[in-house]
Amino acid sequence: MKPLKTLLLLLALSFPTLAESWELLEPEMPVVGRSGESVLFRLKGPQAHQPFLKLSGETVTHRLVEVSPGNYQTALSVPQDTKRSLFLVDAGTGLRRRLGTLQASSHCGQLRVTSEMVTRQGPHPDYDRLTPLYPGQHVALDGIRGGWYRLRASQTWVDGRKSPLSETDMAAFLPPNRLKRIRVEQAPNGDALLKLEMTRSPEIQAIQTGQALQFHLYDTLQTNFDIRRPSGVATFLGPILLRPCAQPQGVIVEINEGIKYGYQIIPELETGELTLRLRKPLPASLEGLKITVDAGHGGLEDRGTVGHLGLEEKVLNLRVAEALAEKLRQLGAEVTMTRLTDKAVLPESAGAGDELQSRIDHSIKRGSQLFLSVHHNARPSVEQGKIYHGTDIYWYQPHSQSLARHLADPIADAIGEESRSFRWRSFYVIRQTHSPAVLMEFQYLSNPVLEKSVLSQPDYPEKASSGVVEGLRNYLEAQASER
Ligand SMILES: [Zn+2]
Numbered sequence: 001m002k003p004l005k006t007l008l009l010l011l012a013l014s015f016p017t018l019a020e021s022w023e024l025l026e027p028e029m030p031v032v033g034r035s036g037e038s039v040l041f042r043l044k045g046p047q048a049h050q051p052f053l054k055l056s057g058e059t060v061t062h063r064l065v066e067v068s069p070g071n072y073q074t075a076l077s078v079p080q081d082t083k084r085s086l087f088l089v090d091a092g093t094g095l096r097r098r099l100g101t102l103q104a105s106s107h108c109g110q111l112r113v114t115s116e117m118v119t120r121q122g123p124h125p126d127y128d129r130l131t132p133l134y135p136g137q138h139v140a141l142d143g144i145r146g147g148w149y150r151l152r153a154s155q156t157w158v159d160g161r162k163s164p165l166s167e168t169d170m171a172a173f174l175p176p177n178r179l180k181r182i183r184v185e186q187a188p189n190g191d192a193l194l195k196l197e198m199t200r201s202p203e204i205q206a207i208q209t210g211q212a213l214q215f216h217l218y219d220t221l222q223t224n225f226d227i228r229r230p231s232g233v234a235t236f237l238g239p240i241l242l243r244p245c246a247q248p249q250g251v252i253v254e255i256n257e258g259i260k261y262g263y264q265i266i267p268e269l270e271t272g273e274l275t276l277r278l279r280k281p282l283p284a285s286l287e288g289l290k291i292t293v294d295a296g297h298g299g300l301e302d303r304g305t306v307g308h309l310g311l312e313e314k315v316l317n318l319r320v321a322e323a324l325a326e327k328l329r330q331l332g333a334e335v336t337m338t339r340l341t342d343k344a345v346l347p348e349s350a351g352a353g354d355e356l357q358s359r360i361d362h363s364i365k366r367g368s369q370l371f372l373s374v375h376h377n378a379r380p381s382v383e384q385g386k387i388y389h390g391t392d393i394y395w396y397q398p399h400s401q402s403l404a405r406h407l408a409d410p411i412a413d414a415i416g417e418e419s420r421s422f423r424w425r426s427f428y429v430i431r432q433t434h435s436p437a438v439l440m441e442f443q444y445l446s447n448p449v450l451e452k453s454v455l456s457q458p459d460y461p462e463k464a465s466s467g468v469v470e471g472l473r474n475y476l477e478a479q480a481s482e483r
Helices: 003-021 167-171 313-330 352-365 382-387 398-414 448-452 460-482
Strands: 023-026 031-033 038-044 051-055 061-063 065-068 071-077 084-090 095-104 109-112 138-145 148-151 157-159 177-186 192-198 204-209 212-218 220-222 240-245 250-255 263-267 274-278 290-295 334-337 370-377 391-395 420-424 437-444
Touching (some): 051 095, 204 263, 204 398, 313 334, 313 370, 352 370, 398 420
Antiparallel strands (some): 038 071, 051 084, 109 138, 138 148, 240 250
């Protein structure tokens, strides 16, 4: 056989398998970014090869370094000018594959938010969630990774596939927003309302540190310092500070005291006005307190954890939630439950996210001041789950930490459990609520010894809920004494 034919035959035989054996792990393509921005490329492929990346129109190549067997990476800068194709080349095998395009975001696109969107620290669902975007907001973009969009101001990411952009949107120029005035009002229920008069709803992030709550309004210019605060209104609010922020450009609205009870960001689609609702302080006792009790899971599709002896979490959660609601009502609290029967809150056809959101909406609609979600625990590993035990109370928003701390001990004591904790964790129902919220894992249902003994005793729901009541009382007293 002639050498050329041999080569062609070899290529034909080896090309398809080699092409399939390389996988681009990161980033999603196409990539749009600030020119000069460094982008990390990670690929998986055959071991001990010497592949490189190459941009069309460039002679420079970028060698991929094998950081562990079969895992390669290198960083590339976004070119300054036109859109370029990016190729993966493996000289050893003759492989050359187009991965996608790289382009500078010379002008920023914009996104008009049409439904609540979660922002994340990076362009992948694995990254932590940050303050959601609310319908009506306009945000400027400066980066794309596949279907993910980066917000120019906060440098956070949203999954654009959940709210697709058109090409025109990407080219649109977004003028900065102007904050004209802030009015302080009081809602009929006693919450404080900060009405921000502005040209449009901007991208906003809420950041809570200790006693202070900051709202960062990005891409916003402040035209004056006018805060209208009629006397006698919203007295629980401490001083409100307004200050410009340079990097990224915007305005920070900071509230310094009395913001421990939750907040809500409400944009007005028509007027561009933005309302920040700050929940009023809690009473010193349970009398008149509005509480949502959420029995976790429910229905045929979502049974939660199922014990080795067949006890279902959804059933046990509802038993405890019912006992808790009853006890709280006897003490004068206004209790509402997200579900009263073994049913999901929404029809079974709804997605898990919608189901959880509907539980939160339930709580918001009724003006609940506390959100308590009842659950029982398990471990991802079956073997571990059989021996684990303990009471874990989860919080997410800083204003929920104290509630979790006050609940952990009384609940564990009430059900005779030695191990107890209160810890931070990102669960949907405690992340999106607008009041102090906890997710209570009373005990491990995956542990058959506990399932047979403690959890199956007729007086267990009563005991467990008496622990919650004691914890709530301690929490309310502690809040009141700090004021
Ligand atoms: Zn659960």
